[in-house]
Amino acid sequence: FERIGLQNVAGYQLKSARRSLNILFQEWGNRGIHYWEIDELDLDLIEGQAEYDFFRSSDDGTSATSTPNGVYGISDVLEAQLRSNRTQTTQSDSPMTKVDRSTYAGFSNKLSKGTPNQYWIERFIDKVRVHVYPTPDSSNASKDMHFYYIKRIQDVGDYTNATDVPFRFVPCMTAGLAFYLAQKFQPQLTQQMKLYYEDELARALAEDGS
Incomplete structure (x- = not known):
C-alpha cells in the first residue's frame, strides 16, 4: 500500500x-x-490401467499411489521415463514421449497392453489426469512412471x-x-x-x- x-x-x-x-x-x-515449483515422483503403474488422477487437494479426492505418497496440486508434467528397479543399483530409465490430445485420441485401443512409452496430460479444474499408452502388461506392472511435474503456487x-x-x-x-x-x-x-x-x-x- x-x-x-x-x-x-x-x-x-x-x-x-x-x-x-x-x-x-x-x-x-x-x-x-x-523452477522452485518443480518436483518429481514415481507413479506406481497398474497392469491394464490407462488413467491416473492427481487432485488439486485432498478435499477433491485421493491421488494415485506414488512415491512420495499424497502428492497434490500438480499443474502439469514436464517429462517422464519408465523406470525399472527403482530402489536398486540396477535402476534403469526408458524415455516416454509426451503427446497431445489429438495424437492420444488417434490410438485405436487405449487399453492395449505392452511397454508404456507415451503419455498425455489432461488438465481439469480440480485434478490432473495422466493417460499412459500402452497400458502396462504383466512384465511392466512392477515398474514406475518417473516424472517431473510443476506444482501450483500455494x-x-x-x-x-x-x-x-x-x-x-x-x-x-x-x-x-x-x-x-x-x-x-x-x-x-x-x-x-x-x-x-x-x-x-x-x-x-x-x-x-x-
Whole structure:
C-alpha cells in the first residue's frame, strides 16, 4: 500500500490485498515455468490401467499411489521415463514421449497392453489426469512412471503465513501486488506500477534456473 500512497489501511483493504496476491500467483502460472515449483515422483503403474488422477487437494479426492505418497496440486508434467528397479543399483530409465490430445485420441485401443512409452496430460479444474499408452502388461506392472511435474503456487492463506516464493522473487511479488492494488485504489498509478512490476519480474525470471 505504501507504493501507491495509501496509509491507515483498514480490514477490507487487507482482504483485498490477499485476494490480489492470490490472483498474482495464478497469473505467474500463465507466465511459464517457475523452477522452485518443480518436483518429481514415481507413479506406481497398474497392469491394464490407462488413467491416473492427481487432485488439486485432498478435499477433491485421493491421488494415485506414488512415491512420495499424497502428492497434490500438480499443474502439469514436464517429462517422464519408465523406470525399472527403482530402489536398486540396477535402476534403469526408458524415455516416454509426451503427446497431445489429438495424437492420444488417434490410438485405436487405449487399453492395449505392452511397454508404456507415451503419455498425455489432461488438465481439469480440480485434478490432473495422466493417460499412459500402452497400458502396462504383466512384465511392466512392477515398474514406475518417473516424472517431473510443476506444482501450483500455494495460496496466501492466513495473514501470518510465509509466501510460497523464493527470496529472489520477493521484489517482483511486491511490485506485482502494488500494480494490482493500484487498479483498485489508485487507477492513475496503474501504468507506472505495471512498468515497475514487469521490470522486476523480467529480472527474477532471467535469474531463475533449472
